[in-house]
Amino acid sequence: MRRAKWMFAVVCVLAAAPALADDPSFSIVLKNNQFVPSEVQIPAGVKVKLVVRNENSAVSEFESTQFHREKVVPPGQEITVFVGPLDPGSYEFFDDFHPETRGHLVVK
Numbered sequence: 311m312r313r314a315k316w317m318f319a320v321v322c323v324l325a326a327a328p329a330l331a332d333d334p335s336f337s338i339v340l341k342n343n344q345f346v347p348s349e350v351q352i353p354a355g356v357k358v359k360l361v362v363r364n365e366n367s368a369v370s371e372f373e374s375t376q377f378h379r380e381k382v383v384p385p386g387q388e389i390t391v392f393v394g395p396l397d398p399g400s401y402e403f404f405d406d407f408h409p410e411t412r413g414h415l416v417v418k
């Protein structure tokens with residue numbers, strides 16, 4: 311009985327791993343107080359991984375009220391957020407600590 315449960319747990323982990331690895335990944339860099347790129351094209355209808363790296367010397371907060379994410383990005387570090395599946399359209403994101411720094415996800 312114990313052994314059967316353990317086997318079941320292993321199967322679940324193996325089944326979940328490929329799904330995580332398959333999420334398309336997109337990188338965004340904060341530098342010179344801008345998002346680079348400021349327009350990021352992602353596919354509609356799938357979950358995607360956004361990796362946001364902060365190359366500025368000040369702490370930032372990657373935020374979007376349109377796709378509901380908010381995460382602090384310390385200087386010299388990177389964070390990961392998962393978004394979607396989203397419908398086609400344009401979704402704004404910004405640095406909540408420097409609100410003039412803005413970009414868009416363009417979902418197609």
Ligand SMILES: [Cu+2]
Binds near residue numbers: 406
């Ligand atoms: Cu915020």
